[in-house]
Amino acid sequence: MRRFDIIKWLWVAGIIYTFLQGYTFYMQRQGEIAVGCSFLCAFCIFQFIRRLHTLYYLHMKMKNIDKLNGRAFERYLTVQFRHLGYHVTLTSYSHDYGADLVLRKWGKKIVVQAKRYERNVGIAAVQEVVGSIAYYKADRAMVVTNSNFTKSARDLAKRNEVELWGRKEMQKKFHIKA
Numbered sequence: 443m444r445r446f447d448i449i450k451w452l453w454v455a456g457i458i459y460t461f462l463q464g465y466t467f468y469m470q471r472q473g474e475i476a477v478g479c480s481f482l483c484a485f486c487i488f489q490f491i492r493r494l495h496t497l498y499y500l501h502m503k504m505k506n507i508d509k510l511n512g513r514a515f516e517r518y519l520t521v522q523f524r525h526l527g528y529h530v531t532l533t534s535y536s537h538d539y540g541a542d543l544v545l546r547k548w549g550k551k552i553v554v555q556a557k558r559y560e561r562n563v564g565i566a567a568v569q570e571v572v573g574s575i576a577y578y579k580a581d582r583a584m585v586v587t588n589s590n591f592t593k594s595a596r597d598l599a600k601r602n603e604v605e606l607w608g609r610k611e612m613q614k615k616f617h618i619k620a
Contacts, residue, residue, distance in 0.1 A: 454490075496521050503619050504609070507588050508560075515558035516542045519586060522616045523554075540574030541583075553580040557587040564591075568598045568606075586612065 499521040510518060513535060520530045520543060529546040533539075541553035555571035557563045563585065571583040584605035585591075591599070591606055599606050612618060 500525060504588070504613065507558075507618070510558055512556070512558055515588070516556045519543060519554065519556050526615070528552075538574075539577040540570035540572075541578055541580075544578055544580070550582065551578065551580045552582045552584060553578050555583075555585045557585060557589070559587055559589040562590050562592045563587045563595055565594045565598050568595050568602065568604055571604060572598075572602045588612065 499518050502518065507515070507518065516532060520532050523530045523543065523545055527547060531544040531546075533541055533544065540555060542556040543554040545552040545554060553571055553574045555567050555574070557567050567585050567587075571585055574580070575583050582603070582605065584607060585595075585599070586607040588609055590608045596606065598604075607615065
């Protein structure tokens with residue numbers, strides 16, 4: 443049995459145990475304890491679902507990443523960057539001023555433009571993230587895509603010191619299987 447399966451079943455057993463304890467206290471007319479156990483059970487369920495969601499994104503294959511919508515791709519990147527040790531803030535879906543994620547690590551701030559595309563990412567993505575550097579007071583900028591970049595996008599990124607992660611870089615940095 444894999445480690446993940448053992449952890450999953452331990453969580454399920456803990457949730458069931460907590461729920462049964464809450465029910466037992468409720469039946470014995472110990473209402474405060476029952477409410478406390480119910481809240482603890484709800485918290486455990488929430489944490490369990492959140493952990494499953496994280497594990498799903500961490501073990502996703504490239505063909506599944508290609509099927510994500512734009513916001514789901516941003517959430518995917520959030521999980522991956524957190525796994526790499528960054529503190530990640532997901533910006534609002536609209537009016538994001540050119541950055542989808544704001545990363546912090548070692549006192550540095552990095553703005554990220556996420557593009558889940560079927561074709562090559564053009565110059566507009568680099569222009570957006572360059573504009574977001576001043577707004578977010580960032581030290582660096584990057585564009586991450588499941589695709590690749592046009593020549594003009596690579597040229598502009600080089601001039602503005604914007605880091606580009608295309609499909610191959612994503613697979614390498616996040617250890618994604620093809």
